[in-house]
Amino acid sequence: MPYLLHPSLATCPSRIQIPLPLTTTSVNQIRTHNFVSLVRWGNQVDKSIVGVTMTKTNTKIRCMANPRRVKMVAKQIRRELSDMLITDKVLQHAVLPEASLGADQYLSSLTTISEVEVSADLQVVKVYVSVFGDERGKEVALAGLKSKVKYVRSELGRRMKLRLTPEIRFIEDESIERGSRVLAILDKIKEEKEGAERKQQSDSSAVHEEDSELDDEDPEQGIIYVE
Amino acid sequence: MGKPIPKIGSRRNGRIGSRKNARKIPKVVIHVQASFNNTIVTITDVRGQVISWSSAGTCGFRGPRRGTPFAAQTAAVNAIRTVADQGMQRAEVMIKGPGLGRDAALRAIRRSGILLSFIRDVTPMPHNGCRPPKKRRM
Secondary structure (H helix, E strand, O other): OHHHHOHHHHHOOOOOOOOHHHOOOOOOOOEEEOOOEEEEEOOEEEEEEEEEEEOOOOEEEEEEEOHHHHHHHHHHHHHHHHHHHHHOHHHHHHHOHHHHHOOOOEOOOEEEEEEEEEOOOOOEEEEEEEEEOOHHHHHHHHHHHHHOHHHHHHHHHHHOOOOOOOEEEEEEOOHHHHHHHHHHHHHHHHHHHHHHHHHHHHHOOHHHHHHHHHOOOOHHHHOOOOO | OOOOOOOHHHHHHHOHHHOOOOOOOOEEEEEEEEOOOOEEEEEEOOOOOEEEEEEOOOOOOOHHHHHOHHHHHHHHHHHHHHOHHHOOOEEEEEEEOOOOHHHHHHHHHHHOOOEEEEEEEOOOOOOOOOOOOOOOOO
């Protein structure tokens, strides 16, 4: 059992299964150790082992990565995936089927990766995709991306140096569209108010001009900042 | 040599465009360069001569907020507002680069009431030319 905390653990994948003859033989039931063991990688704590579950046949170890590293990996994945969306022919044909016919410069829909969320153990990656275009374009783009998940995962593994290439899930992101809709409504309200004000000002005399300025509230106050 | 002396032929083509308020342009090209940290929206005419431009940085956002989609929206709105009175009806949009500005600026342009005729992606893609910078080590 001392080899569980061996320094070479730093180079192991995050889930190791130790076969039966190598574990202590006196244990037959499930034992769970909850301890935190910090693995140092360079100067920062890279992974911390937060739990060890031992059953009769195998032992599972869960590793949590440093949150700063998680953020950096997420940023790098975002760069790689965006680059892949623009450059890679296979992905482009999946997202925009008419690109295979040659119409790749004049687009009917535009796909953007708005955010990438990585789980704490760097095993699951949720990619939020935003599609500009009509309903059919959105469905086609998302279906195309979901059908190419394995290809994307292998491409990502080839481009990035990670111990274990994470599982990728594509999710549709509606936040930009919702933000745009909210802004459109706010603009419409502002225009209506200005129209009403102008009408008021043109009918009334100069004395009433001060009243119309009081109810001119700032529509920008209600803006939701969408990131 | 200080200023290059323009030839008579090019003077006729290039100089007329520098009068700011004399042109009425029905068709316009909007270039959106969307990088990860910023979005630049440039409005030019069909031949490529710049009419006006705006970016997320000039709209008052600084630092990491320039890369957000809201900043891209305000940049697009700002750029269009300066040329709104010149009679723009149709616009063609050319998008360059990855980044959130692609989507957000497009939506803002569509929201502002201009008719979008074409959307093109003109991200520069080498046919395997110059060597790219080295890969970042994570």
